[in-house]
Amino acid sequence: MASAATDLLIAKIVGILENEASSIAGVRDQVDEITQELESMKAFLEDAECNTSHTKAEDAWVARVRDLAFDIEDIIDEFMYRIYEQKIGGRFGRWFHQTIQIPNNLWCRHQIASKLRKITRAIQAIPERNQRYATGSGGRTSTSHHDVRKWLQKSESSLLIKEDELVGIESKKKLLIGWLMKEEHSQIVVSVVGMGGSGKTTLVAKTFTDEIVKRHFDCCAWITVSQTFVIEDLLTKLIKEFYEAKEGSNILADMNAMSCRELQEMLINYLVSKRYLLVLDDVWDITLWEQIRLAFPDRRSGSRIMLTTRNEDIASCSFGVESHVYRIQPLQENQAWDLFSKKAFSTYQNKSCPPELETLAWKLVKKCKGLPLALVALSGLMSSKKSANQWSRVYNNLNWHLSNNPLLEDVKSIMLLSFNDLPYRLKHCFLYCSLFPEDYLISNTKLTRLWIAEGFVEHVKGVTPEEIADGYLTELIFRSMLQEVYKQGRRFCKMHDLMLELALSTSEKEKFCSVYDGRESMEEIGVRRLSIQTTEGETRVWTGISQLRSLLLFDSGTFSLSLFKTFSSRFKLLRVLDLERVPIYKCPDEVVYLFNLRYLNLRGTQIKELPESIGRLRNLQTLDLWDTKIEALPRGIVKLQNLRHLLMSRESGDPNIFRVFGGMKTPLNISKLKKLQVLAMIESEGNFIELVKEMTQLTDLGITNVKGRDERDLCISLQEMKLLTILGLYVTNEEEFLRVDALSSPPPQLLRLVLSGKLESVPRWFCSLHSLTYLSLHWTRLEDDLPPHIEALPNLQWLRLNNACAVEELCFSRGFVKLTHLELFNIPLLEKITIERGVMPNLQLLRFYRCTELKTIPVGFEYLTQLETFYFNCTSEEFYESIVEGGVNHSKFRQRFPNMRM
Numbered sequence: 001m002a003s004a005a006t007d008l009l010i011a012k013i014v015g016i017l018e019n020e021a022s023s024i025a026g027v028r029d030q031v032d033e034i035t036q037e038l039e040s041m042k043a044f045l046e047d048a049e050c051n052t053s054h055t056k057a058e059d060a061w062v063a064r065v066r067d068l069a070f071d072i073e074d075i076i077d078e079f080m081y082r083i084y085e086q087k088i089g090g091r092f093g094r095w096f097h098q099t100i101q102i103p104n105n106l107w108c109r110h111q112i113a114s115k116l117r118k119i120t121r122a123i124q125a126i127p128e129r130n131q132r133y134a135t136g137s138g139g140r141t142s143t144s145h146h147d148v149r150k151w152l153q154k155s156e157s158s159l160l161i162k163e164d165e166l167v168g169i170e171s172k173k174k175l176l177i178g179w180l181m182k183e184e185h186s187q188i189v190v191s192v193v194g195m196g197g198s199g200k201t202t203l204v205a206k207t208f209t210d211e212i213v214k215r216h217f218d219c220c221a222w223i224t225v226s227q228t229f230v231i232e233d234l235l236t237k238l239i240k241e242f243y244e245a246k247e248g249s250n251i252l253a254d255m256n257a258m259s260c261r262e263l264q265e266m267l268i269n270y271l272v273s274k275r276y277l278l279v280l281d282d283v284w285d286i287t288l289w290e291q292i293r294l295a296f297p298d299r300r301s302g303s304r305i306m307l308t309t310r311n312e313d314i315a316s317c318s319f320g321v322e323s324h325v326y327r328i329q330p331l332q333e334n335q336a337w338d339l340f341s342k343k344a345f346s347t348y349q350n351k352s353c354p355p356e357l358e359t360l361a362w363k364l365v366k367k368c369k370g371l372p373l374a375l376v377a378l379s380g381l382m383s384s385k386k387s388a389n390q391w392s393r394v395y396n397n398l399n400w401h402l403s404n405n406p407l408l409e410d411v412k413s414i415m416l417l418s419f420n421d422l423p424y425r426l427k428h429c430f431l432y433c434s435l436f437p438e439d440y441l442i443s444n445t446k447l448t449r450l451w452i453a454e455g456f457v458e459h460v461k462g463v464t465p466e467e468i469a470d471g472y473l474t475e476l477i478f479r480s481m482l483q484e485v486y487k488q489g490r491r492f493c494k495m496h497d498l499m500l501e502l503a504l505s506t507s508e509k510e511k512f513c514s515v516y517d518g519r520e521s522m523e524e525i526g527v528r529r530l531s532i533q534t535t536e537g538e539t540r541v542w543t544g545i546s547q548l549r550s551l552l553l554f555d556s557g558t559f560s561l562s563l564f565k566t567f568s569s570r571f572k573l574l575r576v577l578d579l580e581r582v583p584i585y586k587c588p589d590e591v592v593y594l595f596n597l598r599y600l601n602l603r604g605t606q607i608k609e610l611p612e613s614i615g616r617l618r619n620l621q622t623l624d625l626w627d628t629k630i631e632a633l634p635r636g637i638v639k640l641q642n643l644r645h646l647l648m649s650r651e652s653g654d655p656n657i658f659r660v661f662g663g664m665k666t667p668l669n670i671s672k673l674k675k676l677q678v679l680a681m682i683e684s685e686g687n688f689i690e691l692v693k694e695m696t697q698l699t700d701l702g703i704t705n706v707k708g709r710d711e712r713d714l715c716i717s718l719q720e721m722k723l724l725t726i727l728g729l730y731v732t733n734e735e736e737f738l739r740v741d742a743l744s745s746p747p748p749q750l751l752r753l754v755l756s757g758k759l760e761s762v763p764r765w766f767c768s769l770h771s772l773t774y775l776s777l778h779w780t781r782l783e784d785d786l787p788p789h790i791e792a793l794p795n796l797q798w799l800r801l802n803n804a805c806a807v808e809e810l811c812f813s814r815g816f817v818k819l820t821h822l823e824l825f826n827i828p829l830l831e832k833i834t835i836e837r838g839v840m841p842n843l844q845l846l847r848f849y850r851c852t853e854l855k856t857i858p859v860g861f862e863y864l865t866q867l868e869t870f871y872f873n874c875t876s877e878e879f880y881e882s883i884v885e886g887g888v889n890h891s892k893f894r895q896r897f898p899n900m901r902m
Helices: 002-019 028-050 056-088 090-100 105-123 129-133 145-160 170-180 200-208 211-216 231-246 253-257 260-271 287-295 333-344 355-367 372-382 388-396 398-404 406-420 424-435 444-454 465-478 497-509 561-568 589-593 612-616 635-639 668-672 688-694 708-720 764-768 877-883 890-896
Strands: 188-193 219-224 276-283 304-309 322-327 483-487 490-494 514-516 529-533 550-554 576-578 599-601 622-626 645-651 678-683 700-704 726-730 752-756 774-778 798-802 809-812 821-825 832-835 845-849 869-873
Touching (some): 028 105, 056 105, 170 188, 170 200, 200 276, 231 253, 231 260, 231 287, 355 388, 398 406, 424 550, 444 576, 444 622, 465 490, 589 612, 668 688, 688 700, 688 708, 877 890
Parallel strands (some): 188 304, 188 322, 276 304, 529 550, 726 752, 845 869
16 A cells, blocks of 8 residues: 555656756755655565565564655655745745745755655665565565465355355345356356455355256356466366366376466366356456356357456456346345344344344444345354443444454455455555545545545546546446445445445554544544544644645534634645535635645535635645535636636525526636636626637536527537536526527537526437436426437436426336436426336336326336335325325335335
């Protein structure tokens, strides 16, 4: 993990050498020497990261190298701070001098050079560089032989688990057996994917050992792949497994001397006329399939290959044959309770939970989030705890137990396998997620912007940082390290509770970040990032905060402006300041002196204005003012030449009134911000609509106060925005027409579209929105039949209509193949909805609200076989009566939702 820090530092120093040549004249020699040392440190730390079995001496040296890398980062950031102060002078310069006591530029260079020399001497304290940076490596692989053997034994022991030790496995097993025994002669690959500890191996093991399956195949083989497989070893083991499974034959003594090709030929010859079943357990790298596929050609004999993996990319790979993917889901709460109770209360009377422990037991079960491995391990630990006090101590200190209790070692080790397999940049990104509270839904866009602000995202020519960061997030989700959640058509992610505990433990050990929740006193901040998650007590001033790069506050009701004034004088290196929902009414004046600040979040505060001097934040990339009281931005905003994301709104939050969003006024020359990617929500005034066409780099645009007379300029501007993926257009009152018919072709990459205002007809360009996934029409009051205009959109997943149609009937007769969410609000004339068979085959959520004339559930309701959630409120009395017992649609409704209470 620490090697990521040095790699980022190398890039930072190289940038200084290239861009600040005149400024570094006095310290160039030291910077050059430090760069070379950092390269060596990086190589050493990468080797150290690959070794999971360190000695204490090696751990201590890794920690020392990491701390030296942090020291270098502090010096470089301080140096860049000083360069900026020299350029702008004035009041900012006087404040800077007072803060770090640097009276002049010459003295500053002397001090920085002295600090760099001191660090160089510390690095060179060990005489021989090679010996210094290769300590104890000894050519070891990523895990010791003992570790590898341990995990092989752990995997293979799943074959011996008794059925009565399992919960919720029968339906899953039945599905897999169905795929294996499908009447299809061609080869089929079945993948089971899920996070570590989710029960993949156990499920596949019980399928593999089923007698029906065994009798169906001529021969079977099971091998555990692991992260560091050797292809010759795997092929050798496969041959032994296949031979011994059916024939008990002796294997040729010289097989270990065979080449990879000879081993493949041996397998091909043996399997040529057989129907076989092969299980590849714990696959980490898709190249495995490429290396062994030649040994398993498709002979159309009904052979099957199963694999388990934590990586969605591997499971969804095109194997060149028919394939099925089973995404293993967490156990439901009642199943989780049953599994936990089997061991935790095995020695209690009636083998059931005593009343005094029930509340704590349920808390621990919920902490496991349906993860079988965690439930089994934690129940084993708790089986020896008899008092409520003992149970409470474990719950409150689960982080410590994960790291120190042998009974939870398997949980920690299996999760660490996933973490250790991450590329170094993704390790930083993953650990950053531990700054958010438990069960917190993290906005995908917010998270990627934070990563960019922290400098975790690499520079790739021709690709935006947002695209790179989104790729990082996708990979973490595919690797089952984060869980993806959709809410209101937007993408969020969250971390499993136990993964969060592990990430926090690792973060604190590596001095990466820490969380202050008020339960324990904290005298000194020894980390680079801090999350304050408490409303209890007063947030105090700690020592060590001058190294902070990120400060995030959650529910901190006691955080005052006066306290921030005390903090800010030490925040000269801060990159991220997140004050979302913090109850403050004024933007702290000291914020404008945080030169290194890249990310400033004031969302949901009561702030009414920003200082004119906000333009001093020349490095600011993200400014989030969503749902604040600000009506207009100061002229200084246009000085933020590095600004990439500007989010503004004044939101009423009431979907029953017309004006849901209010934008903010900005200076007309906002169009000069050429790096701006996101501009939402901006209030149109003057000739802004005409000027916005210069901002062709925008990917997200929201405009309020749109007038009918703006149609020509608006459509011309939109046609220039080829990169636009999100667009929202809002008029000022419900009688104002939103005119967009002059748009000949919409932005080709548009994913989300929100139109708020009266439409004379359905825009003719709707049918060409081939990339669109989310469509919201607000108060459009269309008299046209809307569905035929959008039914063929190939990627539409979410459709929200809020007083969008002035019709008595909506008929969905075809299409909507990917639609998962349909929401109908405030459609006063609507009496009937018809959904034909085969339409909306993937609909999961259906919501009706304030459709007061709607008499009954949709005709064709029974065809919605994937429907999971059905909300209705403020509908007619007839609607309710039609679905209660005795109603005309009661049987259809109960067929889809048998357990819903009325």
